[in-house]
Amino acid sequence: MSRIGNALIEIPSGLSIDMSPGGLVTVKGPKGELQQEIDPDFKMNIEDGNMTLVRPTEQKRHKALHGLYRSLINNMVIGVSEGYKIELELVGVGYRVANTGNLIELTLGYSHPIFFAVPAEVKVTTAMEKGKNPAITLESNDKQLVGQVAAKIRAFRKVEPYKGKGVRFKGEEVRKKAGKTAG
DSSP: OOHHHHSOEEOOTTOEEEEOTTSEEEEEETTEEEEEEOOTTOEEEEETTEEEEEOSSOOHHHHHHHHHHHHHHHHHHHHHHTOEEEEEEEESTTOEEEEETTEEEEEOSSSSOEEEEOOTTSEEEEEOOTTSOOEEEEEESOHHHHHHHHHHHHHTSOOOTTTOOEEEETTOOOOOOOOOOOO
């Protein structure tokens, strides 16, 4: 029994969900439109502002996909109604960030600056305030895309465990290791 797959998806007002016979689910809302391909055997039941996903059989394959498809559709509903926002901060001496449109220029202690082109679906803002770490804010209606972009930016300089320098999520706690001791 899939507990996630059987959970209800609340549909806010102003949102429309359609499923084509080929299995393409389209969710439209105030923040845009998202599409996801799912198995055409699955059916959607929409009643009283709630949606449930019904699997056709009790096969292992259908059970495995039930919770996945429900989570993907729920993420699309949240994305087109509220949107997703990820904040990153650069911790380290001389670390800087600037953006022109969707092109980010990162200075992360390497011999050259790193230029990273963000997809058009993701809105980027950067902040360089005195006394605070440089920050990058990514906003989009697609949870998977905004998470992937954040992971790529973070991979340019992962947080190291001795001094805690690198690109990290805002509010992330880094466990520091003890360095060498003189002996």
